[in-house]
Amino acid sequence: MKTKDIEKSPIYNMSMCSLENFHTCFLKWLGNVYPKETMELFLNNINEENIKFKDQEKENDNRYDLCAIKDNGEKILIIENKIKSYPTEEQIKKYQEANKKVPLILLSLVPADNINLPEECKLTYDELAKRMHKKFDNKNFSTEEKYNEYLIKDYISVIESLAGSFPKIDSEKYDFNNGDIKIPDDFKDIYKKYRMSKLKEFVKQKLKSQGIDLKEGDEIATDFSRKTAILNVIACKKFQLGEKALLFRIQIQGRQYRYSIIYGNENDDKLRVSIASKLAENNLWFIECKEKYPNAKNYKDKGFCGYKPSIIYRYKYRPINETWSYEQVADAIATDIKKLNTNRNKIEETISECIN
Numbered sequence: 001m002k003t004k005d006i007e008k009s010p011i012y013n014m015s016m017c018s019l020e021n022f023h024t025c026f027l028k029w030l031g032n033v034y035p036k037e038t039m040e041l042f043l044n045n046i047n048e049e050n051i052k053f054k055d056q057e058k059e060n061d062n063r064y065d066l067c068a069i070k071d072n073g074e075k076i077l078i079i080e081n082k083i084k085s086y087p088t089e090e091q092i093k094k095y096q097e098a099n100k101k102v103p104l105i106l107l108s109l110v111p112a113d114n115i116n117l118p119e120e121c122k123l124t125y126d127e128l129a130k131r132m133h134k135k136f137d138n139k140n141f142s143t144e145e146k147y148n149e150y151l152i153k154d155y156i157s158v159i160e161s162l163a164g165s166f167p168k169i170d171s172e173k174y175d176f177n178n179g180d181i182k183i184p185d186d187f188k189d190i191y192k193k194y195r196m197s198k199l200k201e202f203v204k205q206k207l208k209s210q211g212i213d214l215k216e217g218d219e220i221a222t223d224f225s226r227k228t229a230i231l232n233v234i235a236c237k238k239f240q241l242g243e244k245a246l247l248f249r250i251q252i253q254g255r256q257y258r259y260s261i262i263y264g265n266e267n268d269d270k271l272r273v274s275i276a277s278k279l280a281e282n283n284l285w286f287i288e289c290k291e292k293y294p295n296a297k298n299y300k301d302k303g304f305c306g307y308k309p310s311i312i313y314r315y316k317y318r319p320i321n322e323t324w325s326y327e328q329v330a331d332a333i334a335t336d337i338k339k340l341n342t343n344r345n346k347i348e349e350t351i352s353e354c355i356n
Contacts, residue, residue, distance in 0.1 A: 021056075021065070023159075027066055028054070028055045031066075033148065035051045035068075037136065038053070041128065041131045041135060042077060042105045043077060048076060050071045051068050051076070052068075052069050052071075053066060053067070053068055054066070054067050059098065062098055064078050064079075065080055066081060075099065076102065076103070078104045079107055080095065080104065080105070081107045082106070082107065083108075084109075084189075086190055086194055086197060087108060087112050087114075087115055089114065092104070103121070104117070106121060106122050107128065108122070108124060108125070109163065109166070110166060110190060111194075113198065113201070125159045125163045126160070129156050129159045129160045132155075133156060136156075162187070165183050166187070172325055172326040173324070174199065174320065174326060174328075176192055176195035176229070188227075189227065192227075192228065196229030196231055197222055199231060200220060200222050202326040202330060203220065203233070203330045204216075206327070206330035206331075207333065207337070212334060214233065214234075220233050225253070228254050229253075230253045231252040231253075231329075232249060232250075233249065233250040233252075234248070235250050236344075241263070241355065244264050245263070246261060246263040247263070248260075248261055248340055250336060252329065255319055256317040256319070257318040257332065258314075259285055259289065259314060259317075259318070259336075260312060261275065261279070261285065261311075261312055262310050263312075264310055265310055268310070274354040275350070276304050276314070277303075278350045278353065278354055279350060284347050285347075286314040287318075287339075289316035289317055290319060303315045
């Protein structure tokens with residue numbers, strides 16, 4: 001097979017990619033064999049000719065999943081493909097700033113509700129399957145293209161199945177970190193990330209309605225560890241201890257509602273324990289903690305555990321009932337933040353006693 005011929009082979013294109021990038025590779029092949037039809041899956045009113053699709057296109061510090069490029073090297077479309085991960089606002093903003101005149105399409109398995117993009121720039125795999133049906137179901141494939149026709153139909157079937165495997169979210173219950181979610185194992189992580197992102201937005205808006213405006217990323221953010229999604233909330237403005245800041249954090253993971261403080265570095269272990277102990281003793285932080293959580297380092301006899309270089313938790317957490325709703329999570333966080341603000345003077349006095 002000649003080089004030009006092999007580049008048209010879908011199997012060759014997909015063999016050049018890891019499993020993670022399988023879908024990007026298929027769309028690259030589709031775009032290079034059927035450029036007009038593929039462009040029209042993502043954009044309307046495209047009259048460009050001689051378009052080449054390239055994957056993993058590197059430009060400065062950015063690497064784009066898939067680009068449509070003209071003969072002169074000009075990019076006319078960027079596709080960010082999120083099939084097994086969940087998009088972040090930071091990454092999308094970075095791409096937008098670097099390509100202000102180039103359309104950016106975010107293609108994702110689950111809706112990217114958390115991303116500030118025009119709706120026409122967001123595309124789910126479910127919608128992609130519908131567009132592919134319209135574009136290719138009635139296409140006249142030549143005899144030589146029958147294999148391509150089969151592959152395209154098979155691919156549509158695959159992404160329809162993937163998109164349909166996600167349960168419809170008809171409730172706002174904090175129930176998505178359970179291990180018995182009935183979706184393919186490979187996609188449980190992204191489902192949990194998606195649901196936690198929805199919870200984060202709910203909490204953020206609920207608190208904003210009560211006059212508590214949390215800054216995205218710095219004061220409210222999601223994370224993922226040990227197969228569970230995490231919500232982190234910095235619960236009040238920082239306390240300044242000399243040149244170092246002390247932060248109060250709420251962390252929700254699984255059935256654990258955890259309190260922590262963040263301060264200093266490894267040299268401040270004793271001071272962190274002292275501050276945490278006094279705050280708990282005066283019922284100013286680490287409140288309603290009833291259950292011990294396993295496998296955590298016990299800070300001597302103080303009942304606290306720490307993570308280097310600067311975080312300290314109480315050795316007990318506040319249990320989250322399995323019936324909790326998004327509303328109850330938001331209310332609990334709002335209550336804790338209001339208590340911190342109400343007790344700010346007492347907290348400053350307690351911290352001062354530990355330092356002096």
